Amino acid sequence: MKAILGLFSWESGQVVIQGQPVTMTSHRVLDEVGALIEYPGLYPFLTGYQHLELFANDGPQKQARIQQIIETLKIDSYINQKAKNYSLGMKQKLGIALALLNDPQLVILDEPMNGLDPQATKDLRDLIISQAKKGTTFLISSHILSELEKIVDEVVVLDQGKIIKQAKMADLSIAGQKFILLKTDDNVKAAEALQAAGYQLEVIKDQLKIEQSESNELAKLIKLLSAQQINLVDVAHQQNDLETSLLNILGKHEQDSQVKE
Amino acid sequence: MITLVKQEIYKLLHKKSTLILTVIQLIIMIGTAILIKSKSNLFDPTSAILDGFGGLMWSLFVLIAAAASIIAMEFQHGTIKELLYRRYYRGQILISKWLTIFLYSLYYYVMTFVVALLLKIALFNSAFKFTAIYANNMSYLKIMFLGFLGSFLTLWLLLSLVFLLANIFKSNGAAITVGIVGYFATNLISGVMFLLMNKWEWLKWNPFNMMNLSTQLLEPTAKTMTLLSTQQMVIGNLVYLVIFLALGYFVFQRRNV
Incomplete structure (x- = not known):
């Protein structure tokens, strides 16, 4: 991220945004970032307002843009206080306001949820999604995968500075399997019946875990069980989340690199 | 570039210390003037007037501190990232800071000059006439102006070094210390330095010798000690200024932040 912004030198390759190269000393295109x-x-x-005034690009819309961003991020209650009195969350919100201030086409956020309370986290999530719909591209790094999962379309997984996977969210989820968890009044009998019908299953505590390969899988299962006079007590779905998918990818990557060595 | 300088000035003006330091400057100058006036049997007002009633010395400290902090504060507050990842060339960011401090130093020198003139007229009007000849066939006003000019040039030699150090150490403490020590060291070591220069003449080009410019502007005979003509000293000051600024530029361009 620092390399994209021309803050850090790099050994090989080049950074290009909208067809224009970015180097440490020259990066006109960062106007859009x-x-x-x-x-x-x-x-x-300086107060929060003075920060926005300082970094806002000049133009007839300057004051309007500042007001707009203050309202969007709900920071008006403390915008006229000096920044030295800000809490972590207040600083973070002002930082995000500064990032979005000049209507950039690309926004790079590094751990944006840091220090934000649950309400602010949700507000930021909504803001990112609404800005993204208007055509702004966001590049977000985060270790909080559950938050990331709710906003991203595409994932780039880095391990030790190398890209090991780049995929659309949808593709990753398909890669992650879906399961049906069944709880019956007689799990032993149910397991026998299902295995006899050719299902692969796993017994986890008092539940039977079956991979869902078709959308009408559940209906079939219910028919099969009721034919055996087994009553269903509970049904649950389980889908591999981003975390599980990522851990799988990272685990595979590690195995692969060990094999190579 | 104008936008960047405006932004630097905006930050400078919104620092509380900026106003306070100017007020202290005025208090020092007025206080010194009143003290000299009340003890006129002990002090000769002439040299105090020509030194801006202590204002020149104070300006030097303020400007060294300002030059160090205009660079170091960005690293200290982490704001250097926000400054750099904009459309501007990296070099422009640094140059805008140089220009801001240049304007700030002009402000201090002009203010000191004008206030010193006003105090002279208000309190010591009878002491001498500005147009009268003081020494070396130069009027009081000309001597005072040359003194300020020489001080300004040597100040900038120090400031260029302070800029470089603030860039390297990313902290204003080290840069300020070296700047102020550098100023006093010139007086302390000049005796030894002149001795060594008599032995090895090339030593006359060392930067501490350049700091004697103000003295030599007022007292042309000083060149028997500095071994340099006034013109050579002016050029020497400017050459060192350019070298230190260029080194600072070089460091800044390559810094990972």
Whole structure:
């Protein structure tokens, strides 16, 4: 991320945004980019409003854009206080406001949920989704996969600085299997019956875990069980989430690299 | 570039210390003037007036601190990232800071000059006439102006070094210390330095010798000690200025943040 923003030197390859190269010393195209890297850098002696005024591009819409971003991020209650009195969450929100201030086409956010309370996290999520619908591209890094899962369309997995997987979210989910968890009044009998019918199953505590390969799988299962006079007590679905998929990918990658060695 | 300089000035003006330091500057100058006036049997007002009633010395400290912090504060607050990942060339960011401090130093020198003139007229009007000849066939006003000019040039030699150090160490403490020590060291070591220069003449080109420019502007005979003509000293100051600024630029361009 720092390399994309021209903050860090790199050994090989090049960074190109909209067909224009980015180097450490020259990067005109970053005009279209907003960012929040690591922690928000703020001047303790300036108020939030003064920060926005300082970094807002000049133009007739300047004041309107500042007001707009203050409203969107709901930071008006403390915008006129000096930044040295801000809490972590307040700083984070102002940092995000600064990243979005000049209506960039690409926004780079590094761990944007840091220090935000649950309400603010949800607000930010909604904001990112609505901005993305308007055509802004977001590049977000995060270790909080459950949050990431709710907003991203495409995932790039890095391990030790190398890209090991780049895929659409939808493709990853398909790669992650779906399961049906059954609880019956006689699990032993049910397991026998299902195995006899050719199902692969796994017994986890008092549940039977069966892979769902067709959409009408459940109907078939119910028919089969009721034919055997077995009553269903509970049915649950389980889908591999981003975390499980990622751990699988990382695990595979590690195995592969060990094999190569 | 104008936008960047405006932004730097905006930050400078919104620091509380900026206003306070100017007020202290005025208090020092007025206080010194009143003290000298009240003890006129002990002090000769002439040299105090020509030194801006202590204002020049204070300006030097303020400007060294300002030059160090305009660079170091960005690293300290982490704001250097926000400054750099914009459409501007990296070099422009640094140059805008140089220009801001240049304007700030002009402000201090002009203010000190004008206030010193006003205090002279208000309190010591009878001491001498500005147009009268002071020494070396130069009027008081010309001597005062040359003193300020020489001080300004040597100040910038120090500031270019401070910019470089603030860039390398990313902290204003080290840069300020070296700047101020550098200023005093010139007076302390000049005796030894002149001795060594008599032995090895090429030593006359060392930067500490360049710091004697103000003295030599006022007292042309000083060149028997500095071994340089006034013109050579002016050029020497500018050459060191360019070298230090260029080194700072070089470091800044390659820094990973």
